[in-house]
Amino acid sequence: MSKQRQDGAKQEQLDAYRVHDEGRKLTTNQGLKVSEDEFSLKAGVRGPTIMEDFHFREKMTHFDHERIPERVVHARGYAAHGVFEVYESMEPYTKADFLKEKGKKTPVFVRFSTVAGSKGSGELARDVRGFATKFYTQEGNYDLVGNNIPVFFIQDAIKFPDFIHAVKPEPHNGIPQAASAHDTFWDFVAHNQETAHMVMWQMSDRAIPRSFRMMEGFGVHTFRFVNDKGEATFVKFHWKPTLGVHSTVWDEAQKINGKNPDFHRQDLYEAIENGDFPEFELGVQLIAEEDADSFDYDILDPTKLWPEEEVPVKKIGKMTLNRNVDNVFAETEQVAFHPGHVVPGIDFTNDPLLQGRLFSYTDTQLIRLGGPNFHELPINRPVCPFHNNQRDGYGRHTINVGQVSYHKNGLAHNTPEPASPEQGGYEHYQEKVDGRKIRARSESFNDHFSQAVLFWNSMSEAEKQHIIDAFSFELGKVKNEDVQQQVVNMFANVSLDMVQEIAENIGVTAPKEGGSPITKTSPALSQENTVKTAATRNVAVLLDKGFHTKEVISVINRLVKQGIRPVVVANKRGEVAGADGQTIEASESFLTADSVLYDAVYVAGSRQMSEKFSQQATHFIHEAFHHFKPIGSSNDGATLLEDSGITHAKGVILESSVNDFVDAFSEAIAIHRFWDREVHF
Numbered sequence: 001m002s003k004q005r006q007d008g009a010k011q012e013q014l015d016a017y018r019v020h021d022e023g024r025k026l027t028t029n030q031g032l033k034v035s036e037d038e039f040s041l042k043a044g045v046r047g048p049t050i051m052e053d054f055h056f057r058e059k060m061t062h063f064d065h066e067r068i069p070e071r072v073v074h075a076r077g078y079a080a081h082g083v084f085e086v087y088e089s090m091e092p093y094t095k096a097d098f099l100k101e102k103g104k105k106t107p108v109f110v111r112f113s114t115v116a117g118s119k120g121s122g123e124l125a126r127d128v129r130g131f132a133t134k135f136y137t138q139e140g141n142y143d144l145v146g147n148n149i150p151v152f153f154i155q156d157a158i159k160f161p162d163f164i165h166a167v168k169p170e171p172h173n174g175i176p177q178a179a180s181a182h183d184t185f186w187d188f189v190a191h192n193q194e195t196a197h198m199v200m201w202q203m204s205d206r207a208i209p210r211s212f213r214m215m216e217g218f219g220v221h222t223f224r225f226v227n228d229k230g231e232a233t234f235v236k237f238h239w240k241p242t243l244g245v246h247s248t249v250w251d252e253a254q255k256i257n258g259k260n261p262d263f264h265r266q267d268l269y270e271a272i273e274n275g276d277f278p279e280f281e282l283g284v285q286l287i288a289e290e291d292a293d294s295f296d297y298d299i300l301d302p303t304k305l306w307p308e309e310e311v312p313v314k315k316i317g318k319m320t321l322n323r324n325v326d327n328v329f330a331e332t333e334q335v336a337f338h339p340g341h342v343v344p345g346i347d348f349t350n351d352p353l354l355q356g357r358l359f360s361y362t363d364t365q366l367i368r369l370g371g372p373n374f375h376e377l378p379i380n381r382p383v384c385p386f387h388n389n390q391r392d393g394y395g396r397h398t399i400n401v402g403q404v405s406y407h408k409n410g411l412a413h414n415t416p417e418p419a420s421p422e423q424g425g426y427e428h429y430q431e432k433v434d435g436r437k438i439r440a441r442s443e444s445f446n447d448h449f450s451q452a453v454l455f456w457n458s459m460s461e462a463e464k465q466h467i468i469d470a471f472s473f474e475l476g477k478v479k480n481e482d483v484q485q486q487v488v489n490m491f492a493n494v495s496l497d498m499v500q501e502i503a504e505n506i507g508v509t510a511p512k513e514g515g516s517p518i519t520k521t522s523p524a525l526s527q528e529n530t531v532k533t534a535a536t537r538n539v540a541v542l543l544d545k546g547f548h549t550k551e552v553i554s555v556i557n558r559l560v561k562q563g564i565r566p567v568v569v570a571n572k573r574g575e576v577a578g579a580d581g582q583t584i585e586a587s588e589s590f591l592t593a594d595s596v597l598y599d600a601v602y603v604a605g606s607r608q609m610s611e612k613f614s615q616q617a618t619h620f621i622h623e624a625f626h627h628f629k630p631i632g633s634s635n636d637g638a639t640l641l642e643d644s645g646i647t648h649a650k651g652v653i654l655e656s657s658v659n660d661f662v663d664a665f666s667e668a669i670a671i672h673r674f675w676d677r678e679v680h681f
């Protein structure tokens, strides 16, 4: 284990709830020892089961009630514990205690998710990813409930049920699962053009991440920091992964969904078990109140981002995920996030999407977790004390002692805490609000395309091609031609070149007019400019009987030294003997492993490769090549690369010296993908 786990206040609290069942005698829930757990109580060995069998009834009843409703969105999720540590005090901007002191640590719990699919759906869907963080601060829980895309589809919460209905499986036939490639989603897009910017992101590589560990996170909305003096600053939150932002390719993603629908959760789980603790730096973009109107977009519009080149991201701390959950249901399923869980120093704005979320999240927990006491579930409990006059309800755990359950009272002397810095009561920012009641959208929210264009302009050629391919796939699955045409016409506002290619691919009329005069770019939006490192990447080592022992062992050891994870794949699992008789254990066979599950392929081969090995390895290499992955061989395996005709291509590494090979191969792994192979799907 490379790094030490730091268990804080939250883990100590959870310890009180953790139960270890190993070696324990079975009892009923009432503590009665049971003598038998395989046979129900019957009237005679071949007779009917009888009502009196309280043990059977208890066991079966509990089982019958095991399921709770899945989240209406973000049902498919996976979570981990960790710690957040402050780099730089934010005291000038916020009185939030957990951000005030350099070095201060706060326990966190993070749940990553897809949005549209149900609880058992494949994790490589083309979709937004949820990135929800609960900070267990000394002033109460603060939830930063964000996504991996910095903007959203709609501008007003009242449209959320419509949007989700449009993207979920169509109600008349329940198809398709976890996919936006169908008529109702695109019909919604065409009729709600505020979706344009977000749809560009969704059609980009951001929507098919390589790993939860390699995604950015965004608070999306504009929030407020409020300092001790009551002064406010507008703030947007970012999570920046230290491993950089990386994606899969769409053909690969679809195959992963079949080969390993748990690909993302397994990646997160194993990284944490291996001590490769995922890290994300917390960044803030700040805009002073007086500057709020000086941008060419409305800073309260959730379909707009603040380009990082204009409003820099200040990194203020780092989150390290260092502990897997013990029980997925108790922790990952029962965790209840809410953008309204704030602490003093963090406040809301009038973003109409955020305002609506403040209602929805408690409401949804009430149905999902079955009543108003979900805050008492171990994963949801704050680490600071909590007291009030709320009482009773389903599943109440707390035994509130005493006769008083009301405010104001003279008998118990429990009062609110004034909002002074010393006493710490929460005070809402005293924003002056004055207006007529009106159902309308501010005109300043009307520009739906400028930032969609900014995004498009900022993409590399490969990223642009992926967007065109994604649109062509998604619209290609749409059956209604009017919908296809409307979408193509709509996105002519972004780029004429883009839609002309899409139109051609799907067989509708290519718009002749459109495009945008905007030439601005934001390099931070392109994944080409992200952090590049080979650390924690997995490499399939394809090995056949009679391999060059010294060389292969040396390559494997050197890769491991660089933090890379080699996985040996052979014709069969188990020991594979090298040329000198020494063996290496293959943990996977060609039946259990698949090219799409690895970041790179090292073809170790052997001097006399078997027919079976050559065939399987060639297929493996072929797929890796078409997914633009690094492929390498130091010696024996080279013939397979030569036979595949790929040795001229970038990212195909052939070196006979082990040192040179490992250096070049790791560099290629860090680059991640070699897009200039010019292969399109």
Ligand code: HDE
Residues within 6 Å of the ligand: 071, 072, 073, 074, 077, 111, 112, 113, 129, 130, 131, 132, 145, 146, 147, 152, 156, 157, 158, 160, 218, 219, 220, 221, 335, 336, 337, 353, 354, 356, 357, 360, 361, 362, 364, 365
């Ligand atoms: Fe959510 N969202 N959302 N959402 N959201 C939920 O709450 C909702 C939005 C996000 O891992 C639900 O507990 C409305 C934006 C995440 O448990 C629900 C609107 C962003 C998660 C809900 C939005 C998010 C949720 C369903 C439009 C990024 C998963 C289950 C106004 C900033 C949290 C639940 C977890 C979950 C409502 C839009 C992020 C129904 C009404 C924008 C990460 O309350």
